Amino acid sequence: MKSLHTLPLISKYAAEQPRFTLLDPVANRISLIAFCSVFSFLFMYIFLPFNINMWYEGQDLSLMPLFLIFTLCGVVVMCITQFGLAKLKWRRKLTNATYGCWFLGEIILVSLMVTIVNVTITDTFFFTWTEFINTLHYTALILPLPYCICLLWFFTREKIAQLKSLKTEQEQVAKTDDSCxxxxxxxxxxxxxxxxxxxxxxxxxxxxxxxxxxxxxxxxxxxxxxxxxxxxxxxxxxxxxxxxxxxxxxxxxxxxxxxxxxxxxxxxxxxxxxxxxxxxxxxxxxxxxxxxxx
Missing domain, CATH: 2.40.50.1020 (LytTr DNA-binding domain)
Incomplete structure (x- = not known):
């Protein structure tokens, strides 16, 4: 029962955390989805990570349409999370610290969809827990890099805008001072x-x-x-x-x-x-x- 006394302190601490706002603008969310999809496709197609080209030997599918399908899976999931689920009240209350959990959920959903599509279009893969974990592992190695690059760009652009606004205010103050x-x-x-x-x-x-x-x-x-x-x-x-x-x-x-x-x-x-x-x-x-x- 003594631990109950700490709850107000925890709530107060959470309330003081800055809310995650980098993806509030629609343009930022569209840019995020577009950049992550292009980056992931090019990364898979150019570098063939994890010897992915050897997984589908003997299949009728070529690598380019296959990578396009996997990329489309990521686009669909991120459109759902960034535009559909983003309207949820608790999503709007996420802080900079807790948004990482949201991103982890996106990785899991992308991995799940890719696994389902993968076992549907091929004969050598089956929907098993091991297959899902492997896909989750590969998705977690590819998606965070472009995702973080986008967030870093949005953050940098926001700070530059704030600095320009501050500079404008200072110039206005200076003009006011000069008019005295x-x-x-x-x-x-x-x-x-x-x-x-x-x-x-x-x-x-x-x-x-x-x-x-x-x-x-x-x-x-x-x-x-x-x-x-x-x-x-x-x-x-x-x-x-x-x-x-x-x-x-x-x-x-x-x-x-x-x-x-x-x-x-x-x-x-x-x-x-x-x-x-x-x-x-x-x-x-x-x-x-x-x-x-x-």
């Missing part, structure tokens, strides 16, 4: 790095520039000792424009463009307490963008 703005002070020392969409406003104050930006949902400020002209040179053209000699705004963040008795002014998203004046020199840019169509 790096703001430097008058000595070219990095002070602030942020995405263009987070930068709201720059305001010149004597020898400094006050930078307003978003950090999450919070409006933050950074005072940088540099000139507005120097910072403007590092910003994307068309998105950041001067509204005034002392103000540079993010056009995508403008929520209000209005005229009052003192002239035109702007308000930016999140900066409702700051009215940004628009000088006559910079006015055409904003009129073109925000004035209603006639």
């Amino acid at each position: 703005i790096l703001l430097r002070d008058e000595h070219d020392k990095p002070v602030l790095t942020l995405h263009p969409g987070k930068l709201l406003l720059m305001k010149a104050e004597d020898n400094y520039v006050q930078v307003f930006y978003l950090s999450g949902n919070t409006i933050c400020k950074e005072l940088i000792r540099t000139s507005m002209k120097k910072l403007e040179m590092g910003l994307p053209a068309g998105t950041f424009v001067r509204a005034h000699r002392s103000y540079l705004v993010n056009l995508t963040k403008v929520v209000l463009f209005k005229k009052n008795a003192k002239g035109h002014y702007l308000q930016l998203e999140g900066l409702n307490d700051i009215s940004i004046p628009v000088s006559a020199t910079c006015l055409p840019t904003f009129q073109e963008r925000f004035a209603p169509a006639a």
Whole structure:
């Protein structure tokens, strides 16, 4: 009864094993069957393993059609196991470790069919346990090599695809990083790095520039000792424009463009307490963008 306490641990260990997925794609299963059949036929026909050419001396059958028949037996069995039996629920739960038992079952089924066909078409072989074991022995020496080559190819191709996907993700991250703005002070020392969409406003104050930006949902400020002209040179053209000699705004963040008795002014998203004046020199840019169509 004490051994029952180990069952949850065994179940948990089995659940943690990776599921065997190399043959989930239909194309992989078709490739497996095709490669194993071609490889096995050519191997038998070219190398004549186990002196197989001497087994059928005196028979009316030539070796080529005989090998084709044996190959067809393997194709039929693997079509059944890879497409018919593969739909079973427990088959879909096989892990990398337990799939070896499935493959062993395929070898046994192929051997059984080859034995039945062999004793049917010849007069010198009979369906006995010894005959089946011999066929099983020969099948186990031929089939695993092409089978494993295919699985290795599928595994390698899958890993290459994963590496390419990872490389693409890294390149996308790199592009995202490259699109960020790096703001430097008058000595070219990095002070602030942020995405263009987070930068709201720059305001010149004597020898400094006050930078307003978003950090999450919070409006933050950074005072940088540099000139507005120097910072403007590092910003994307068309998105950041001067509204005034002392103000540079993010056009995508403008929520209000209005005229009052003192002239035109702007308000930016999140900066409702700051009215940004628009000088006559910079006015055409904003009129073109925000004035209603006639």
